Amino acid sequence: MKVGVLALQGDVREHSQVLAELGAHPVAVRTPEDLTGVDAMVLPGGESTTISMLLDSSGLRRPLGARLAEGMPALGTCAGMVLLATEVLDGRPDQESFGAIDLTVRRNAFGRQVASFETDLDVAGLSGEALHAVFIRAPVVERAGPAVEVLASVADSQGVPRPVLCRQGVVVAAAFHPELSGDWRVHEMFLAGR
Amino acid sequence: MPEATPAPNPAPDRVTGTSRVKRGLAEMLRGGVIMDVVTAEHAKIAEDSGAVAVMALERVPADIRRDGGVARMSDPALIEAIQGAVTVPVMAKARIGHFAEAQVLEALAVDYIDESEVLTPADEAYHIDKWAFTVPFVCGATNLGEALRRLSEGAAMIRSKGEAGTGNIVEAVRHLRSILGDMRRITQADSAELYGWAKQLQAPVALVQEIAESGRLPVPLFCAGGIATPADASLVMQLGAEAVFVGSGIFKSSDPARRARAIVEAATHYRDAHILAKVSKGLGDPMRGDDIATLDVKLAERGW
Numbered sequence: 001m002k003v004g005v006l007a008l009q010g011d012v013r014e015h016s017q018v019l020a021e022l023g024a025h026p027v028a029v030r031t032p033e034d035l036t037g038v039d040a041m042v043l044p045g046g047e048s049t050t051i052s053m054l055l056d057s058s059g060l061r062r063p064l065g066a067r068l069a070e071g072m073p074a075l076g077t078c079a080g081m082v083l084l085a086t087e088v089l090d091g092r093p094d095q096e097s098f099g100a101i102d103l104t105v106r107r108n109a110f111g112r113q114v115a116s117f118e119t120d121l122d123v124a125g126l127s128g129e130a131l132h133a134v135f136i137r138a139p140v141v142e143r144a145g146p147a148v149e150v151l152a153s154v155a156d157s158q159g160v161p162r163p164v165l166c167r168q169g170v171v172v173a174a175a176f177h178p179e180l181s182g183d184w185r186v187h188e189m190f191l192a193g194r
Numbered sequence: 195m196p197e198a199t200p201a202p203n204p205a206p207d208r209v210t211g212t213s214r215v216k217r218g219l220a221e222m223l224r225g226g227v228i229m230d231v232v233t234a235e236h237a238k239i240a241e242d243s244g245a246v247a248v249m250a251l252e253r254v255p256a257d258i259r260r261d262g263g264v265a266r267m268s269d270p271a272l273i274e275a276i277q278g279a280v281t282v283p284v285m286a287k288a289r290i291g292h293f294a295e296a297q298v299l300e301a302l303a304v305d306y307i308d309e310s311e312v313l314t315p316a317d318e319a320y321h322i323d324k325w326a327f328t329v330p331f332v333c334g335a336t337n338l339g340e341a342l343r344r345l346s347e348g349a350a351m352i353r354s355k356g357e358a359g360t361g362n363i364v365e366a367v368r369h370l371r372s373i374l375g376d377m378r379r380i381t382q383a384d385s386a387e388l389y390g391w392a393k394q395l396q397a398p399v400a401l402v403q404e405i406a407e408s409g410r411l412p413v414p415l416f417c418a419g420g421i422a423t424p425a426d427a428s429l430v431m432q433l434g435a436e437a438v439f440v441g442s443g444i445f446k447s448s449d450p451a452r453r454a455r456a457i458v459e460a461a462t463h464y465r466d467a468h469i470l471a472k473v474s475k476g477l478g479d480p481m482r483g484d485d486i487a488t489l490d491v492k493l494a495e496r497g498w
Contacts, residue, residue, distance in 0.1 A: 008462050009225040009246060030463060045222045046246070047282055053244040054462055057455075078222070092241070092281065107281060113305035114328045116215040117208045136218045137283065137305070180218055 001191070004029040004038035006064075008054035010046020010079060014179040018187050032063045040073040040170075040191075043080030045136065045177050048107065049092050051079055061096070068100040073170035075190040076100075081173040082107060082139050089142060101168045102145025105175075109140040110157050118181075121152040123165060126185050133164070133176040140175055141166060167193070211328035216350035219283065219305065219330060220414040223247055223437050227427070227458045228416070230254050230441040233272075234279035240444070243454035247283040247305065249439065250276040255312050255359030256442035256481065259491065265313040267295040273302055285332070290497050291317020293326075300329045306351070307331050309344075311496035312358045312441075321497065324348030334418065336369045336494050338376040342397030343498075345413060352411060354435065355494040356419020359442050361483030363420045365494060366430055370417060374434045381409045419494070422447070422480045424460030424473050431464040448478035 005015050007028035016026040019042070026042075029035055041064070043051075055061040068074060068084075076084040085097050087104040110116070116137055120130035131152070140162035144150055152165040164175040165186070170193055178186035226246025231237040237248050252268045253261065267288055277284045283305035288295040290309055295316075299307050309322050311334050324331040325348035334355035335341035341352045354373060356366030380391055380402060388406055392399035404412055417435035421427055422443035430438060438461055440454075447453045456473040463469040486492075 007225070011221045011224060013224070014221065030466075046224075047222070047226060049241060049282060050226055050244045050246045050458065053455075054459070057459055058462070090281065112303040113215075113219050113283065113330065114300065114303050115210060116219065117210045118212055118214055119208045134214055134218055136215055136222060177218065180214065180221070 001025060001039050002027050002037055003191075004035060004041045006041065006043045006051070006060075006080070008046075008058065008060075009050050010044040011177070011179060012044050014177075015042045015044050015077075018179050018184050019191075022184060022187055022191060024191055029060070029064075030058060032059050035060070035063055035067065038067075038072075041067070041075075043074065043076040043083050044179070045078035045080065048079040048082040048088075049095060051083060052095055065098050068098050068171075071170065073190070073193065074100055074172070075187070076171075076173045077177055077179060078136065078138055078175060081105060081175055084171060084173050086145070087143075101166060101171045101173050102148055103141050103166060103173065104143035105139045106142050107139050108137050109162070110135060110138055113137055115157070119154065121154065121165070121176075123152045123185075124149075125151060126189070128185075131178075131185060132181045132183055133178070134180045135164075135176045138164070138175045140164060213350065216330035217413050220332070220351035220416075223283075223416075224414060225462055226437050227454070227461050228285065228437065228439045229444055229454060230439075231276060232445070234275045236445060236450075237276045237279045237284075239451050240454060241280040241282050243451055244458035245282060245454065246437070247285055248276065248280060249285045249287065249308065249441075250304070251287055254442040254445060255493070256361070256446050257359075258312060259359040259493075267292070267298065267313070270298065270302055273299075273304060277302075277304075287313055288322070289313040290315040291320050291322060293322045296322050296327065296331075300327055304329065309333050309349075311355060311493045315496050321347050324350075332416070334494070334497065335373065337372045339395035339397050340498065341373055341411065341415075342395060342401045345401055345411070346398050349413065351414050351416060353416040353418040353439055354430075356417065356421075357486060357489070358419045358493050360420050360486065360489070361422040361443055361446070361481040362486055363422070363426045363429065364486060366417050366420045367433065369419075369494070370430060370433045370435055373415065377405055377409065377411070380405050421457070422483060423477075424456045424470055427457050427460040428464040428470055431461060437461065442481055446481035453477050453480070
């Protein structure tokens with residue numbers, strides 16, 4: 001299976017390594033031509049404002065949006081979650097997202113880098129030990145639509161539990177970085193779910 | 195405005211300030227452009243142009259070089275104004291060895307501290323013990339030994355120094371080639387030779403062994419000092435840098451917003467000469483720049 005990794009900016013290499021280890025065929029996607037033959041898509045961590053600008057300048061926004069609207073499986077982590085959501089809070093006023101998963105997402109919801117953290121998550125449907133998760137200037141979900149399954153939550157800076165791992169059909173969104181913790185069960189779940 | 199101190203940890207099983215989260219932010223900046231800004235207005239222009247982060251300072255390196263005198267940490271009011279103006283990470287510089295400036299910057303909750311040779315060094319013998327901080331640090335290096343010494347002190351990102359404020363890429367290329375060339379040679383060395391490398395580099399053998407194993411630094415390697423054009427960004431990224439810092443090169447050019455955006459596109463499409471040709475058209479005048487031989491002060495020689 002050819003899995004595109006959106007390679008405009010961010011931790012593309014880590015996602016590509018995990019996908020290759022799990023037997024998928026990762027392909028870096030920087031231009032519309034790179035989308036040809038891609039069966040699924042990973043939107044990595046990075047700066048969502050930068051990636052958003054580069055989606056426009058590269059001409060990728062429309063063809064990638066069309067593929068997502070047709071139901072292409074997608075995994076978004078951190079900035080990738082922001083890009084897949086329906087609505088973005090605390091973003092730039094002109095920031096557009098794909099609306100591939102029915103979420104309202106708040107950027108940098110835990111605060112600045114000094115508040116970035118690691119923790120263990122209980123994930124619905126994952127067998128075995130807790131999932132170790134790395135949160136870096138992470139977003140949280142403020143609203144999850146009725147079609148969205150919430151698989152894991154953590155308390156935000158106000159102590160309110162917020163979803164951080166969500167699935168809607170073949171689209172999976174994580175506020176944290178499953179590509180950084182050495183535990184690949186989120187990627188396995190994504191690859192198995194298509 | 196962001197709070198000066200992070201909110202109390204609501205969950206005891208949550209750990210902050212680990213190497214994983216410090217290096218993690220650097221990994222998220224890969225393929226991006228970090229821009230020097232001296233006002234909140236500059237910061238907005240940088241963010242609008244696609245900067246992955248901004249470096250808040252009072253004077254860009256070209257002006258520090260021109261003005262002379264002692265260059266220090268920026269006014270906290272300026273840093274806060276810039277933090278309030280943008281949503282991307284905000285970095286700030288502390289003088290080499292000036293751990294009190296670093297403590298102030300951590301209290302301001304900057305996202306990264308650059309222990310920088312662009313400012314006047316505060317300590318002639320010691321760099322900051324960076325393990326003592328929750329906030330991550332980036333440090334400059336001219337060669338692999340210097341990079342590994344900074345890593346052993348706790349740096350979570352390395353940038354090749356280049357020669358800041360010159361608009362001249364030649365020193366950045368020298369430093370990158372030195373760092374990456376030695377890394378390639380280390381991957382060819384046998385296990386006994388690695389001890390010789392550690393001695394020669396004046397660096398911990400464990401870090402040399404890690405490079406021999408992985409072929410990479412354990413933290414991201416970015417490039418700074420002299421980048422003025424989209425082709426400069428492409429050059430250093432093709433050589434092996436994973437992202438670029440642009441200081442004077444943007445706001446000392448005739449059309450900063452346009453040039454900033456072009457360099458951002460170049461950092462993404464650095465191997466695609468057709469896209470580089472397109473984004474390089476009609477950018478106006480780049481910063482004038484300096485020949486290295488004419489410089490009175492070489493900033494890259496600060497630190498060790």
